[in-house]
Amino acid sequence: MKPLHVREARADDLPLLTDWLGRRVELPAAPHERLLLAGCDDPVLPLRATLRLVPAIGLALPRVAYHVGCTVHAAPELGLFHRQRTLLLGHDHTGASELADIAWPQHEVPLAEQALALHTLVQAALQHIGRARARYAQRLVAELPGPRDAAGQSPFWFGLGRHFYSGDPAAAAATHGPAWRSHVASLLPRHLLYTSFLPAAAESAVAQVRDGALVLREVLEDAGLRYAHHVNVEDGGPVLEAEIDDLPAVRQSQSR
Amino acid sequence: MNPQDLLFRAAGPQDLDAFERIAAASATGITTLPADRTLLREKLERSAQAFASLDDSSGEEIYLFVVEDLAAAGGPRVVGTSGIAASAGFADRFYSYRNEMIVHASAALSASNRIHTLHLCHDLTGYTLLTSFYIEPAYADTLAPQLLSRARFLFIAEFADRFSDRIAAESPGLSDDSGRCPFWDAVGRRFFDMDYPQVERLTGGRSKAFIAELMPHTPIYVPLLPEAAQWAIGQLHPVGELPFSILLDEGFDTETYVDLFDGGPTVDARVSMVKTVARSRPVTADGAIEKHGKDGTDSTGSNDSAGGLRGAGEGWHLVSNTRRGQFAAVLHAGPAALAPSARRLLGGDDAAPLRVAALDLVTPHGEAT
Numbered sequence: 045m046k047p048l049h050v051r052e053a054r055a056d057d058l059p060l061l062t063d064w065l066g067r068r069v070e071l072p073a074a075p076h077e078r079l080l081l082a083g084c085d086d087p088v089l090p091l092r093a094t095l096r097l098v099p100a101i102g103l104a105l106p107r108v109a110y111h112v113g114c115t116v117h118a119a120p121e122l123g124l125f126h127r128q129r130t131l132l133l134g135h136d137h138t139g140a141s142e143l144a145d146i147a148w149p150q151h152e153v154p155l156a157e158q159a160l161a162l163h164t165l166v167q168a169a170l171q172h173i174g175r176a177r178a179r180y181a182q183r184l185v186a187e188l189p190g191p192r193d194a195a196g197q198s199p200f201w202f203g204l205g206r207h208f209y210s211g212d213p214a215a216a217a218a219t220h221g222p223a224w225r226s227h228v229a230s231l232l233p234r235h236l237l238y239t240s241f242l243p244a245a246a247e248s249a250v251a252q253v254r255d256g257a258l259v260l261r262e263v264l265e266d267a268g269l270r271y272a273h274h275v276n277v278e279d280g281g282p283v284l285e286a287e288i289d290d291l292p293a294v295r296q297s298q299s300r
Numbered sequence: 301m302n303p304q305d306l307l308f309r310a311a312g313p314q315d316l317d318a319f320e321r322i323a324a325a326s327a328t329g330i331t332t333l334p335a336d337r338t339l340l341r342e343k344l345e346r347s348a349q350a351f352a353s354l355d356d357s358s359g360e361e362i363y364l365f366v367v368e369d370l371a372a373a374g375g376p377r378v379v380g381t382s383g384i385a386a387s388a389g390f391a392d393r394f395y396s397y398r399n400e401m402i403v404h405a406s407a408a409l410s411a412s413n414r415i416h417t418l419h420l421c422h423d424l425t426g427y428t429l430l431t432s433f434y435i436e437p438a439y440a441d442t443l444a445p446q447l448l449s450r451a452r453f454l455f456i457a458e459f460a461d462r463f464s465d466r467i468a469a470e471s472p473g474l475s476d477d478s479g480r481c482p483f484w485d486a487v488g489r490r491f492f493d494m495d496y497p498q499v500e501r502l503t504g505g506r507s508k509a510f511i512a513e514l515m516p517h518t519p520i521y522v523p524l525l526p527e528a529a530q531w532a533i534g535q536l537h538p539v540g541e542l543p544f545s546i547l548l549d550e551g552f553d554t555e556t557y558v559d560l561f562d563g564g565p566t567v568d569a570r571v572s573m574v575k576t577v578a579r580s581r582p583v584t585a586d587g588a589i590e591k592h593g594k595d596g597t598d599s600t601g602s603n604d605s606a607g608g609l610r611g612a613g614e615g616w617h618l619v620s621n622t623r624r625g626q627f628a629a630v631l632h633a634g635p636a637a638l639a640p641s642a643r644r645l646l647g648g649d650d651a652a653p654l655r656v657a658a659l660d661l662v663t664p665h666g667e668a669t
Contacts, residue, residue, distance in 0.1 A: 117491050117514045122502075124514065126491055207523035208404060209411060216409060227408035233415070236518040240490045241525070 046084040048092065048161060050168040053079040061094050064147035067218050074099065076179040078172060079145075082165040092161035093148035097169045099180050102138035108229035109274040109283055111136060112251060113236075129239040129250065131204075133232055136274060140183040141288065143169060143264075144222070150256050162263040167293050170267060174297030177288075184288045185274075186264055189254045190281030200280030203246025208232050213278055225277055232277060251275050251282040268292060303443040303616070305371035307645050308451040308629040310351045311364040311381070313344055318366065318378035326434045326539075333381070333432050347383070352625050357462035359387030363455065364432060365627075367448040369439070370645075379439045380448045383432035384456065386463055394425040395512035396557040396566050399534070400519070416522040418533070420515060424557065424568065428456065430469035433543040440542055443631055446659060447618065449546045451629035453576035454620040454655050460571070467571050469552065471544050472537035473564025483563030486529030491515055499561065512560055532563045540564065549660070550575045576618065580657035583609060583619075589656055609638035609656065616659040621646040632656070 053061065053071065061069040061079075072079050078097040083090050101107045110131040117126045148161055173180045192198050201213060209216075209231045216224040239247045251271060253261050261284070268291040269284035276283060288294055311319070319340045323333040334340065343364065350361035367380040388394040397418040405412040430452065435445040456463050475481035479497035491514055492499060499511060522530055534554070536544055544567070548554065551574055552567035559566055571577055581589045588610045609619065612634035619638060620629035630642045643650065 119514055122492075124492060126514075128491075128516075204524070207521070208413060208415065209406075209409065211409060211411065220408065224409075227406045230406045231404040231409070231411055231413060233521050235417075235521075236516075237521070237524075238490070238516055241486075241520070 046086055048082050048084050048164045050080055050082050050165060053081050053094065057081060057091070060091060061145075061147070064094065064149065065145060066214075067221060069145065072096070076176065078169070080165055080169060080172075082161045082168070089149060089153065091149075092153075092157070093165045094145065095143055095165050095169055096145040097172060098142040098144050100139050101142045101144075101185070102135055102140070105223050105226040106135050106229065107137050108133055108135060108225060108232075108277050109137060110134075110237075110277055110280075112273045112275055115236075115238075129247075131237040131239060131250070131275075133229065133234055133277070137183070137185050137283070137285075139181055140185050140285075141173065141181040143184065143186040146186065146260060148260075155259055159259050159263055162260055163266070166263055166267050170291055170293035171297035173288060174294040177294070177298055180288060182288060184269065184286050184291070186269055186284045187276050188261055188264075188281045188284060189257045190276065190279030191249045191252050191254050192279065198249070198279035199243075199245035200249040201278055203243040203249075204237075204280075205232065205278065229277060246280070249280045251280065253281060254279075257281075301369065301439075301442055302371065303447075303631045304633070304639065304642065305369060306442075306444050306447055306631060307368045307370055308365060308447050308620075309368065310347075310625070310627045311344060311366045312348055313341070315364075315366055315378055316341055316344055319344065319364075319381060322378075322381050322434050322436075325436075333434070350386070351627065357386055359426070360390045361386040361462065362431070365448070365452065365455075367435075367439075367444050369444070380435035380444055381432050382430070382434075382448045382452055384452055384463070385429040385431050388427045388429040388468060389422070389425040389509065392509045393422045393512075394427070394429075395509055395515075395560050396421055396424050397520070397560055397563075398423060398557055399555065402519075416533075417519040418522060418558070419519045420512070420517055420560070421557075424466075424468045424566065426464055427466045427468045427568065428463040428571070430467065430547070435542065443616065445542055446546065446616075447629065447631055449543055450550065450576045450657075450659065451618055451620060453550070453574055454580055454618055454629055454657060455627055456571060456574075457577045457580045457657075458620065458622050458655055459624055463571065465571050466568065467552075467574065468557070468566055468568040469543075469547055470559055470566045471540040471564045473559055473562030474532040474535045474537055475562060481532075481562045482526070482528035483532040484561055486525045487520065487563075488515065488561055496562065515560065529563070534558050534563065534565045536565060537562075576657045576659075580618075580655050582622075583654040583656055609654065612656060613658060617656050618659060619646065619654055619656045621648060622653045622655055623647065631659075634658070 058069050076099045080095050082093040111134050113130040115128050115130055190200055209228050264284045269286045271282045272285040274283040320337050323335040347362050347364040350363050363384045365382050366378045368376050369379050370376045398421045400417050400419050402415045402417050481496040484496040547567050552569040554565045554567045557566040583589055614634055617632045617634050619632045628646050630645050
């Protein structure tokens with residue numbers, strides 16, 4: 045594989061990124077927001093991954109996620125001890141920085157090359173944070189996509205969200221962009237949910253990553269991000285999180 | 301059967317055999333009557349104490365009643381039971397689910413949904429609770445169940461200071477013959493690996509609060525439940541239809557509460573708004589029914605029924621005595637004078653005070669009133 049380089053996206057990249065993400069993509073509007081691309085001198089596939097570095101989320105539109113908790117129902121005299129997993133809608137990531145809109149071509153691209161492109165892009169973004177540390181928050185988050193069936197349907201949405209918003213999530217996302225989740229949040233349950241009330245397929249999708257995105261999970265975990273008991277409201281995919289100052293790539297670029 | 305051969309009275313230790321027979325026959329639904337002779341004996345003793353006690357009410361009293369068919373072949377026979385618990389969840393909490401609607405709306409998505417939720421609540425704690433209703437199937441179409449259910453309201457009206465000003469009654473929810481209960485399977489079973497009948501046995505004779513505290517304390521979003529369970533919310537088991545319909549006729553509300561375990565409807569009312577309570581009137585020493593005015597100016601009635609009951613209109617009436625220890629009630633066909641035999645069943649002398657309430661039921665002549 046040719047050497048990779050990272051650059052900021054230009055207007056003429058947008059049609060391709062729109063194709064990758066399946067919805068309209070815009071150049072950064074906010075200060076210190078960056079839309080980055082990893083590319084190489086490959087005549088067939090010159091662009092290999094994209095990522096948007098957002099300095100602070102949830103300050104204009106509330107940013108929602110389910111917090112995945114645990115509650116125990118125990119009755120020693122009955123010999124009962126039940127551990128229950130719970131979901132609670134919240135805005136825990138308000139003000140955090142985000143690695144968003146992560147997309148990369150997967151078709152006929154060797155996994156190792158996918159991993160390298162993502163790794164290069166993520167490291168570049170973290171180094172950028174390190175060099176302009178004051179512009180970014182304490183926490184960094186990155187969402188991973190949850191499981192889908194062959195028809196592209198999310199079992200998590202089918203078991204939970206669908207009962208509260210009957211519209212098509214893909215259509216709503218196309219119309220409203222990423223903000224659709226903030227809109228749909230006002231229709232979702234606000235009280236604690238027990239995942240045992242969900243169908244088995246939805247319950248087991250909580251915090252699971254779609255097969256094709258496992259490589260992204262490895263790259264982000266390698267960079268120091270971890271699952272911290274939050275999942276996205278649409279497909280139940282995990283949100284990986286970190287204290288920015290704990291990330292090696294950030295520290296190294298700061299000390300330079 | 302002549303309705304005037306039916307006697308509603310306070311149950312006593314002598315009714316143990318009848319209670320045991322009825323508890324065995326009513327496996328579904330009447331969880332307040334355990335099919336266990338020792339427990340039943342204790343319950344009857346508690347009830348007898350409650351009737352006889354000279355103390356002020358503490359709230360822990362239960363009052364059990366029977367209806368006897370005095371003219372049954374083979375001699376007087378208990379054909380039904382009913383009861384009152386003075387205070388639901390006494391010394392503990394009484395749990396129910398309260399139906400609530402939450403409206404979720406998003407202007408951006410132009411969507412608005414009414415979401416049905418069930419909230420675990422203690423609203424009915426301290427309410428007076430109607431319990432233990434059972435009528436032998438052969439008597440279901442007679443006036444016996446009417447007497448059996450409604451005469452309790454004369455007792456409550458007469459001894460109002462021993463009861464709450466609010467009243468409720470649980471009804472059995474949907475379950476099949478093997479005891480499978482769709483609401484339990486969708487809700488309770490997720491927290492207890494037990495069948496519904498097993499849980500009923502576990503709670504029989506003790507407070508449901510024990511189990512309720514292990515249930516989720518946050519609202520249940522009904523759309524997330526399986527369809528069979530959604531359908532079962534507020535649905536009545538067929539065995540509960542007769543007593544349920546009587547309470548609806550008395551003005552009980554069925555919209556608000558359902559049972560925690562089987563989703564059956566729990567009806568509630570203000571005591572003062574219960575039809576038989578609102579209609580019931582003391583009978584003065586001369587046998588006239590007190591009308592609304594204290595001066596009794598519109599008391600009417602002929603003088604030919606000295607020692608009986610005057611002023612009762614057409615149709616069936618409930619007539620009770622006012623003695624807590626030997627409480628009894630009978631059916632009386634107005635506007636005739638109270639029969640001496642009925643007087644004897646109610647006990648006391650001809651001048652003993654009575655309480656009366658009209659029933660909206662078919663008269664002895666077959667006319668609806």
